[in-house]
Amino acid sequence: MIVGLSNPKENYHKTRHNVGSWFVYSLVEKHSSILQKEKKFFGFTTYMNIKSNIIRVLVPNIFMNINGCAIYKMASFYSINLNQILIVHDDLDLEPGIAKLKYSYGHSGHNGLRNIIKVFNKTESFYRFRIGIGRPKDKNQISSFVLSEPSAREINLIKNSILYAINETSILLDSIF
Template identity: 70%
Template sequence: MIVGLSNPKNKYHNTRHNIGSWYIYSLAKYFNTLLKEDKKFFGFIASINIHSNDIRLFIPNIFMNINGIAIYKISSFYNINLNEILVVHDDLDLEAGKLKLKYSYGHGGHNGLRSIVNIFNKKIDFYRFRIGIGRPKNKKEISSFVLSDPTIEETNLINISIQYAIKETLILLSDIS
């Protein structure tokens, strides 16, 4: 499963914190599929096939700090282990548009990742694409920063990194098939 962390779509879709959902929408578009809302999983879901792997795409449509509930619910339903999930999320520690693939345990202070780690309640490594959004100069502005829209320049850089992430996803999944 590939999950793009997010806050509820209608209000927060264009914000920095929802970059994970931007990635999922771009990946769905790449595979010419549409995400459909599934209220029992508290989010949007689609299925694609990459290198003979059936992959579920998922975007939680609940607040970031409780995304783990939705991810756990859908992964339990489809019998998907945490180490079989690629989580895509924004990252304050990377400059806007920088991309990093990580396979480890932990949340690094990200509330969406913290929710996943707490809900799954296991020290299991899992894959993450960290997409940089940069960091505000003042630490007290972090909440308003992540919940605001990126500049046009940042949006362009982020969209380029999302296209790279899609290519890397195809490579990653070809290595495990």
């Protein structure tokens, strides 16, 4: 399963906090698929058939700090364990244009990841792609920073890192299958 963390699409789609959903929309487009709104999973979903394996895809359409509920609901429905999920999210500690794959347990202060760990009630490692958005100079501005739109320059850098992450995801899936 691949999940792009997000806040509700209508109000927040263009914000830094939603770069996880940007990744998923790009990935789904590359695989000629379309996300459909699915109320029971609190978001937009589809699946992709990769090397005869079904990969479920989700972009939650609820607030970041409760994304875990949507992910858990879909994972439970399809019997998918946390360590079989790739979570894609924004990362303040990486500059725009940088994306890093990580397999570990932890949230590094990210509220979406914190909620996922809490909801799954597990201390197991999981895959995550960290998409860099940079950090504001004033730490008191973090909330408004992640909920604001990046500059045109940052958007280009972020989109490039998403393309890189999509290629790396293909390599990751190839190694699993």
